[in-house]
Amino acid sequence: MKKTIISYGLMAGAIVSAMLFITQPLFRNGTLNHQNGVYVGFTSMIVAFSLIFFGVKSYRDNHLNGSITFGKAFSAGILIALVGSLCYAITWEFIMRFVYPDFAQWYSQCQIDQLVKEGASDIKLAEAKLELQKFEEMYANPFIRFGFTLLEILPVGLIITLISAGLLRNSKFLPAES
Numbered sequence: 346m347k348k349t350i351i352s353y354g355l356m357a358g359a360i361v362s363a364m365l366f367i368t369q370p371l372f373r374n375g376t377l378n379h380q381n382g383v384y385v386g387f388t389s390m391i392v393a394f395s396l397i398f399f400g401v402k403s404y405r406d407n408h409l410n411g412s413i414t415f416g417k418a419f420s421a422g423i424l425i426a427l428v429g430s431l432c433y434a435i436t437w438e439f440i441m442r443f444v445y446p447d448f449a450q451w452y453s454q455c456q457i458d459q460l461v462k463e464g465a466s467d468i469k470l471a472e473a474k475l476e477l478q479k480f481e482e483m484y485a486n487p488f489i490r491f492g493f494t495l496l497e498i499l500p501v502g503l504i505i506t507l508i509s510a511g512l513l514r515n516s517k518f519l520p521a522e523s
Contacts, residue, residue, distance in 0.1 A: 346408065350400065351428060353396045353397065353400030354425040354432070355428060357396045357397070357425060358436075361389055361436075364385075364389035368389075394426060396429075397425045398422075398513070400425045401413070401418045401421050401425075401509045401513050402509075407521075411516050412516045418510035419506055422506030423502070423503065426503065430499045441490065457477065
């Protein structure tokens, strides 16, 4: 099981990590914004974590004679999700340290620019600036940032794990090749 978890988890992690490197310059140059970037980000997470399904199926078919319990399928799936999520969070830390160390300030300025564009009042702008300053201070702590980054992706893996375990516990669902 360990080899399956590591292999599929690293493949999923490579996909989401590559997407971070691809999308961050697109955010910086304005090709992506917060609204459409969310769709790109979550789509890449779903594509990457589709490997949970294939990893659990591979484990079921190749190591458990085509039959798996929900619990074993869930365990394998969530561990694949955890490996992929850790890759994602580690990649984000690398990007924050070496590629875009000014990310929090840049993000805050984008939020303020959006509020100005929407015609926010001076009071609303002042409140937003205060909240964004708190965000920047909090986000400067790598342990908090790492935790938030994991919480950004891990729920996607959990949902796909639950779906995969539910489907693949039925040995008649995409049965192993004989």
